[in-house]
Amino acid sequence: MAEIIERNYEMEEEDTQKGKYLTFVVGNEVYGIEIRYVTEIIGIQAITEVPELPVYIKGIINLRGKIIPVMDVRLRFNKEPKEYNDRTCVIVVDIGDISIGLIVDSVSEVITIPDEDIVPPPQVNKVQNRYIKAIGKVGNDVSLLLDCEKLLNDDEVAALSEL
Amino acid sequence: MKEVILTPLAEEAKPTAPKPIIDLGEEIPQPNTEKAVKEAGKSEPKAKPSGGEPGVKQQSLISVNVNKLDLLLDLVGELVISEAMVTRHPELEGLPLDNFHKAARQLRKITNELQDLVMSIRMVPLAATFQKMHRIVRDMSRKLGKEVHLKVVGEETEVDKNIIEHISDPLMHLIRNAMDHGIETAEERRRKNKPAYGTVTLEAKSAGSDVLIEVRDDGRGLNRERILEKAKQNGLLTKDEAELSDRDVFGFILLPGFSTKEEVTEFSGRGVGMDVVVKEIHEIGGTVLIDSTPDVGTVFTLKIPLTLAIIDGITVRVGKAKYSVPTTSIRESFQIKAEDLITDPDGNEMIMIRGQCYPVLRLHQLFNVQTHVTRIDEGVIVMVENNEKGLCLFVDELLGEQQVVVKALPKYIKKVRGIAGCTLLGDGSISLILDVPGLIQMMTA
Numbered sequence: 192m193a194e195i196i197e198r199n200y201e202m203e204e205e206d207t208q209k210g211k212y213l214t215f216v217v218g219n220e221v222y223g224i225e226i227r228y229v230t231e232i233i234g235i236q237a238i239t240e241v242p243e244l245p246v247y248i249k250g251i252i253n254l255r256g257k258i259i260p261v262m263d264v265r266l267r268f269n270k271e272p273k274e275y276n277d278r279t280c281v282i283v284v285d286i287g288d289i290s291i292g293l294i295v296d297s298v299s300e301v302i303t304i305p306d307e308d309i310v311p312p313p314q315v316n317k318v319q320n321r322y323i324k325a326i327g328k329v330g331n332d333v334s335l336l337l338d339c340e341k342l343l344n345d346d347e348v349a350a351l352s353e354l
Numbered sequence: 355m356k357e358v359i360l361t362p363l364a365e366e367a368k369p370t371a372p373k374p375i376i377d378l379g380e381e382i383p384q385p386n387t388e389k390a391v392k393e394a395g396k397s398e399p400k401a402k403p404s405g406g407e408p409g410v411k412q413q414s415l416i417s418v419n420v421n422k423l424d425l426l427l428d429l430v431g432e433l434v435i436s437e438a439m440v441t442r443h444p445e446l447e448g449l450p451l452d453n454f455h456k457a458a459r460q461l462r463k464i465t466n467e468l469q470d471l472v473m474s475i476r477m478v479p480l481a482a483t484f485q486k487m488h489r490i491v492r493d494m495s496r497k498l499g500k501e502v503h504l505k506v507v508g509e510e511t512e513v514d515k516n517i518i519e520h521i522s523d524p525l526m527h528l529i530r531n532a533m534d535h536g537i538e539t540a541e542e543r544r545r546k547n548k549p550a551y552g553t554v555t556l557e558a559k560s561a562g563s564d565v566l567i568e569v570r571d572d573g574r575g576l577n578r579e580r581i582l583e584k585a586k587q588n589g590l591l592t593k594d595e596a597e598l599s600d601r602d603v604f605g606f607i608l609l610p611g612f613s614t615k616e617e618v619t620e621f622s623g624r625g626v627g628m629d630v631v632v633k634e635i636h637e638i639g640g641t642v643l644i645d646s647t648p649d650v651g652t653v654f655t656l657k658i659p660l661t662l663a664i665i666d667g668i669t670v671r672v673g674k675a676k677y678s679v680p681t682t683s684i685r686e687s688f689q690i691k692a693e694d695l696i697t698d699p700d701g702n703e704m705i706m707i708r709g710q711c712y713p714v715l716r717l718h719q720l721f722n723v724q725t726h727v728t729r730i731d732e733g734v735i736v737m738v739e740n741n742e743k744g745l746c747l748f749v750d751e752l753l754g755e756q757q758v759v760v761k762a763l764p765k766y767i768k769k770v771r772g773i774a775g776c777t778l779l780g781d782g783s784i785s786l787i788l789d790v791p792g793l794i795q796m797m798t799a
Contacts, residue, residue, distance in 0.1 A: 237783060239675070239783065256435075257428065260764045260767050291764070
């Protein structure tokens with residue numbers, strides 16, 4: 192009996208982060224990012240520009256002594272740049288051994304999307320939705336679930352390292 | 355005679371090398387009135403002199419993961435910044451807070467000491483690395499059938515932990531080289547009226563913010579003619595032979611695949627190695643110098659920075675961006691008049707200083723920064739140099755000098771041309787550290 196409880200407990204421990212997504216808004220769309228990638232959310236900070244980077248990498252910030260790059264998700268998705276305001280947030284994510292800040296219009300909430308509500312993105316011939324891993328249904332809305340690795344690792348970045 | 359030289363060297367080196375520890379020992383008790391600390395401070399310098407002889411010393415050591423030290427360093431850096439943010443808070447301005455300022459001064463003193471202490475924790479004496487070399491010399495002596503003595507001087511010189519890791523292999527290689535190529539056979543040595551045994555000297559000494567490590571042998575020295583011949587065969591000669599200085603010629607042996615040795619032994623002669631040594635040393639911002647006199651010996655000098663973690667830097671401003679230039683690479687800074695600027699037909703700008711012409715690099719153009727200061731007489735020229743090559747950087751203004759903690763750029767950004775790293779300034783803002791050797795190479799290559 193005790194064993195079963197323990198096993199259940201362990202499973203719960205493992206699964207606390209599963210199916211949870213942090214949703215945020217960029218432009219008109221709601222995006223979701225798996226919560227296990229997210230370390231923290233901070234307001235917009237003074238950004239130090241670094242030369243020779245692609246436009247969507249805005250520069251680096253000082254996060255309590257740690258220096259991390261910040262990426263403007265708007266620019267990453269080739270949308271119009273927008274002035275930062277007090278709703279603008281930086282979502283600090285840890286992907287692999289890379290910490291990076293994602294600048295988004297605003298952060299909404301943490302929601303649970305069960306697996307059955309997640310559908311693969313429609314097959315479009317264009318490469319447009321390469322950053323979208325899947326689409327989650329939340330009530331009547333949809334949220335585009337981001338593929339974090341793709342967001343970072345890209346031919347463009349590879350080209351950058353060869354500079 | 356040799357022993358006479360050796361003793362003063364060892365004596366000299368001793369007070370300089372453990373200095374940070376003794377200094378700290380003496381400094382800590384001053385702000386703290388607790389007796390316990392005072393006693394600890396007193397007992398430490400006493401224990402030090404005996405620390406040189408093994409057996410007598412009573413050391414209690416713990417090994418700590420370097421990552422933890424890095425974290426500690428980061429945290430202390432943060433502490434220093436928050437201290438400045440609190441004590442120089444704008445809301446305190448103009449208030450009569452004598453006692454507050456007194457307390458704040460005390461806080462500042464302690465945080466600064468804490469920072470120095472964390473820095474000194476990372477410093478490790480070279481002794482352990484040097485000890486390893488004894489074995490190599492012993493093993494190789496036996497295998498090569500040459501009697502070679504290793505003399506170690508200045509092993510208590512301390513360098514940063516990160517650097518220690520990078521110099522062990524190069525040193526090993528240089529010592530092997532010295533024994534295999536440098537030191538002659540006993541017979542040959544007798545003919546040359548040298549003692550039958552060869553001597554390899556490994557000497558470390560600090561010189562300002564650098565540490566010099568010399569690997570010196572009393573062997574046959576480098577053969578200028580042989581090296582030149584080999585260089586010619588490999589098509590490395592670009593200048594006239596007579597124009598090349600000894601250092602230039604000896605520099606060839608640092609190139610990949612270069613060996614004048616006809617046969618390959620177990621230890622050396624493959625022509626791989628010296629280039630690896632150079633690469634490793636360059637990686638930590640050091641340089642390799644070679645001096646050699648026929649039949650007297652060869653000296654390889656590794657000049658390496660004391661620490662990678664901290665540099666003295668001058669902070670300059672360009673537009674809204676701030677950059678730190680390592681103070682060691684700055685020769686001077688000055689303002690010039692517009693008419694001093696010479697522009698060649700290609701649009702390259704240069705200035706003449708004391709009969710020498712230097713290229714001018716406008717940082718705002720290089721890094722594409724918006725600034726109002728574009729007229730040469732409005733800004734400041736900072737002349738930097740590396741390996742006797744000079745370059746004039748044009749910046750908006752100088753902000754001041756301070757010690758900065760070097761941090762690498764985030765991995766994701768990788769390498770940016772002309773930037774060596776970044777650092778946090780006292781107000782929490784980030785400044786980019788200029789890669790002076792890189793910039794100079796970029797402009798002169």
